[in-house]
Amino acid sequence: MNRDVPALLVRLVHAPQQHGGLGVLRTLGRAGVPVYAMVEDAFTPMAVSRHLAGRFAIPPTALDRPAELPSLLLDYGRAIGRRAVAVAADDESAVLLAEHADVLSAWFLLPPVPPGLPRRLTSKEGLFHICAANDVPAPRSWAPADRAELLALAHDVGYPLVLKNREAFTRLSAPVVSHTTVVHGEDELLACLGSRQTPSVLVQEYIPDAVAEDWITHLYCDRHGVARLVFTGFKIRSWPPYGGATTRAWSRPNPRLAELAAGLCRRIGYRGIADLDWRFDRRDGRYKLVDFNPRTGAQFRLFETRDGTDVVRALYLDLTGRLIPTAPQADGRMFVLGQADLPSAVVSARREHRMPEALLPRRGTERAWWCRDDPLPALAEAVRFAGGVTRRLARTSAGVFTKHPPLHA
Template sequence: MAGSAVSVPVRADRDVPGLIVKFGDYPLHHGVVGAIRSLGRLSVPMYAITEDAYTPAASSRYLRKSFVWPTTGAEDPGRLVEGLLRIGRPAVLVPTDEEAAVLIAEHQDELAGTFLFPRVDPALPRRLASKQGLHELCVEHGVASPAAAFPRSYDDIVAFADTARFPVVAKNREAFVRRRRPAVNGTTRIGTRAALLGLARDWGEEPGVILQEYLPHEEAEDWIVHACFDQDSSSLALFTGVKVRSWPPHAGMTANACVVGNPELAGLAARFIKRIGFSGIIDLDLRFDRRDGQYKLLDFNPRMGAQFRLFENDSGVDVVRAMHLHLTGRPVPQGEQRAGHRYVVENIDLAALLAYRRSAYTTPHAPARASGTELAWFAGDDPLPFLTMLARSVRPGAKHLYQLWRTSRRGSTSTK
């Protein structure tokens, strides 16, 4: 990200707290811990919604208070809005999942009297979080994305299978079904027509899936964009990097990533955001297809990404800090992104490393040596979240380790 040559210190408004908003039962979320630390280190009072009092986030020294509120993500939206309003303190809302981002957007008029957050077209975050909605927006605005089909019946799937080039990829059409009854478990590679039809028999009369062309990782590069945009859809902070490893391999969350400047990709992302009129934080996953030289947009998360702490400019601004500064009327210092910086998620990167070594895959553009490393969980000034993560991770014991080993042997989720 281009910026001024002189670094300007970050001066946050310490009178306006931050509130981490998350719905669903997933206590081991390193992005939540990162957001609490990021603003907490600027002396911004931090609060968070947590599943229980013993999550890593709840143990952070930078958290003033956790609001224990067990949710599934499938509750009636009105009840969730009422719950947020009962918290009842002015704060900048920091959503960490699609459910929270969509709820805030669709109920912004009710929440605006109490909370600060970017104002956006109420329907846009839900559409961006939907695989079908995102694909339609990409087609509408000339952004490359994998070829896709959206079957409405088993007969549609049969017709697709008769002409498709295998392997193909199946994903849940809507982000929200992952906490209910998903048709597939994340990104699923399907190798043959027979395998697709076999799976489809269990998807019901209205299969909630998207079927996409498969972009082979041997011919592709995984890139990420994290940014924050103001009410005019102009960037306050914009960063690019490469995903070195993910878990599950080539299809899951980031386990290891590096900051790599990419002006072409930054420009593509900025133009797309301007065209759709989005405001707030984004986390994009794109795959560069070396076969046709295009960056293809895979996922658009209309909220903070779990690995956002990979990115910070030389003035100390990340996307969460940029949003808080902007919403509280403070200037957002500009600067260059930390080239070559690395981000490691300790509890999944070892398994990912073993899987990638087995496949002999290497990441183009990743620097041979990092200029610095940001750990997702461990921090010398805030060690308890790391220890709490370890305690909660080892509870499944041998079964958990066996599952990691089996997945590392299989690579990404696949159906032959």
């Protein structure tokens, strides 16, 4: 590691309990790299990490004024005082860094990804077209133009159907659903739509859980487009169940899936860190791509090589002119998202009429919040989580508790 080069974790979405950024601070901070981060306030879990060298504010209206964001990042670069490696923590940040790389490169080291590619990848409609053009399996998808077309489509295709917000930037400004949502009938669909006449939503075919498996690939493609690291893992649970953030997963070798992911990145000219979600459909024996995140994934610390290199360290080494060590994936590691995994296990077990799988930690478990060398973020998260539970209980008594609220967000 070239410890003279700092790093900046770029975040535009207000999500103080998002745990992926904390993993970035820890993996680079432990290597002696000065890591700065954009945070919501001084009391978020990331802001109290011992590995944080300095913090900058995420503007409350960051996504409302996108034209001002490049200047803001340049100001942060000048405040750091040295050219820094920029690490995108959310889709919007990945799009910003790619589309304004020519300006931002004055203060930041960035992977040379094609400028318009991250926006197309974060668009659910754009990703479907990329898959079709590159012969990568994906669930059948439709992008209805308006409410009438959506209702007609649902009638023709039939239920259940999967709904996703179509574009990265509208998922927060005008979301149709709070997360990937399965609707089982017209009443549920209408409840999601509300009064919207032109909902920005993608409709996907539903692959039944009984015939499916959820898999993850995390990879790093270097400046020349070579996939230097390709990790594969199996997702056990998520919250909300079957459509939210990973709460428990383990690293597992899958050469077929690794080649599928690396081949797609090679054909589209991708550079940098990528986090891909796949749905294995036992009915036709194919892995179907459901999400391509052109950034660090929240559970990226699940994966590392046997010598301890993960995708964030690979990015840092590559952009600072160092060699990326080559070593096999460390298999059998487990990732757990603390308090969100237990309710997910309970809900999943009730729906599937079986005992929950893998409730206890195992050797090599990577916890999202707790670690011995950096305990304060776990304490800060516990305080915020308790406050969130209290607020939700208050809303319950008022009769406005929403169905399946994400406990970690």
